[in-house]
Amino acid sequence: MAVRKIVMLVGDYVEDYEAMVPFQMLTMVGHVVHSVCPGKKAGESVRTAIHDFEGDQTYSEKPGHNFALTASFDEIDPNAYDALVIPGGRAPEYIRLNPRVIEIVRAFAAADKPIAAVCHGQQVLVAAGVVENRLCTAYPAVRPDIERAGGKWGEVNDTFSNAYVDGNLVTAAAWPGHPEWMRKFLEVLGSKIEP
Incomplete structure (x- = not known):
């Protein structure tokens, strides 16, 4: 397997599982992941938030870890x-x-390099103008943003566990989708995981 060098864009109150778990999974299979945050340097950290689905109209939020x-x-x-x-x-x-x-x-999109986004991460894709005519999903509250930006909405299943691939773009609705989202991202990266 070719080692890939990956950048992860985070900020304070990034979702805990959505930063830590992909970071650990991608590192575990041998890739190099550089986590970065605007205004911060290597060795510093960001605070995370844990979002959970507990039967309310939207997710709940609790303090997470330092990442x-x-x-x-x-x-x-x-x-x-x-x-x-x-x-x-x-x-x-x-x-x-x-x-x-x-x-x-925009540089990653223009170079057709693999991009994985989950949950509200797609807000960054929308702001960058890179979802037009692309099939993607996100946390359902982000659907209007994706559709107004010209993206094609991928329905979210009842367990928030599905993911979509459109060329170099891999998206999922929330952290319950990590297994499918990361598996599909690894496939787009060309990573082979032997059973």
Whole structure:
């Protein structure tokens, strides 16, 4: 398996499972993952939030862990990476306001490099203008944003466990979709996991 170099865009109150679990899974199979946050450097951390589905009209939110950053945001060069991961949570709603975040996402999209986004991470894709005519899913509250941006909505199943692939783009609705989302992302990356 070829080792891929992946950048993960996070910010304070990124969803805990949506940052930590993909980071660990991608690292476990041998890929190099650089987690970065606008305004922060390698060795610093972001706070996370745990979003859960407990029968309310929307998800609940609880304090999570600190998630370590493994690279400095200002040093990221999209040309030096093979793929991009954008977790959800509260971070996407404000990191998408950073012009450099938008430049990075557009560079990956223009180069047709694999992009994986989950939950509210698709807010960053919408802000970057890279979902037009693309099939994707997200947390259902993000559906209007995707559709207004010209994206094609992928229905979310009852357990929030499905994921969609459209070319280089792999999306899922929330952390319960990690097994399918990460499996499909690994396939797009060309990673082979032997049973």
